């Protein structure tokens with residue numbers, strides 16, 4: 001579904017250049033539900049904007065659902081944004097209209113595209129578990145319900161890829177869990193590929209894979225271990241929650257490896273490591289003093 005190779009994004013403002021993505025590599029399979037985490041300024045939103053066709057990358061390769069994002073003309077990019085991707089933002093509900101009902105809010109963007117699809121709007125509200133609230137005005141819905149209306153709208157054009165930027169950023173923990181459950185449900189029921197940018201570590205339990213971005217590059221991945229994939233109510237018996245996931249460091253195209261700072265600190269290593277190959281493992285030691 002998504003292939004990023006050596007992706008670079010440089011922002012130029014006056015005589016200042018910011019390299020927001022520094023040769024990022026990422027592959028996402030069709031039907032994957034994955035999370036992207038990283039510190040503030042690490043490049044998460046920049047990556048999401050590239051994937052959504054909202055901005056153009058500076059160099060590298062970027063393919064989404066068969067489209068080469070470097071080659072699309074401006075008109076093709078507009079079509080791509082309308083047909084291939086759906087967006088969910090943190091404060092999505094702010095773009096909804098408080099005095100219209102949930103159903104009217106879902107119908108409105110379809111109307112603007114010249115289609116009146118009352119049935120489709122009902123279907124979409126059903127999909128996000130809100131059919132019982134369809135005739136309520138938006139102002140009568142809770143923050144979580146409003147976010148679900150926004151998700152219904154994001155699904156209106158049957159996107160192949162749903163991009164969510166901090167979708168649980170402005171709701172409480174319980175509502176956040178419900179929204180993540182909804183993404184999981186949509187992923188399973190309609191095979192939607194979902195990429196969620198978040199600070200919320202609880203997400204690691206709900207998604208197949210979490211990719212960490214550091215300084216504009218993918219640095220490590222937390223992958224749900226096989227066998228843990230179907231359990232919904234927590235870790236397998238006798239297994240700690242962390243035990244259901246493996247943390248992997250990522251090798252870039254040139255075979256370079258990023259090692260988390262805290263790991264280096266723990267063994268007292270700074271710029272050099274001793275490396276040894278032992279049967280089926282590679283071992284890193286601090287240099288001999």
Ligand SMILES: Nc1ncnc2c1ncn2[C@@H]1O[C@H](COP(=O)(O)OP(=O)(O)OP(=O)(O)O)[C@@H](O)[C@H]1O
Nearest residue numbers: 011013018020038039040041042043044045046047
């Ligand atoms: N339009 C822009 N012009 C100049 N610099 C930008 C622009 N957008 C982002 N940047 C810079 O690019 C870097 C990555 O920003 P980005 O917003 O992608 O980070 P982020 O990981 O999403 O952060 P946050 O979690 O705070 O949203 C930052 O240094 C940011 O200041």
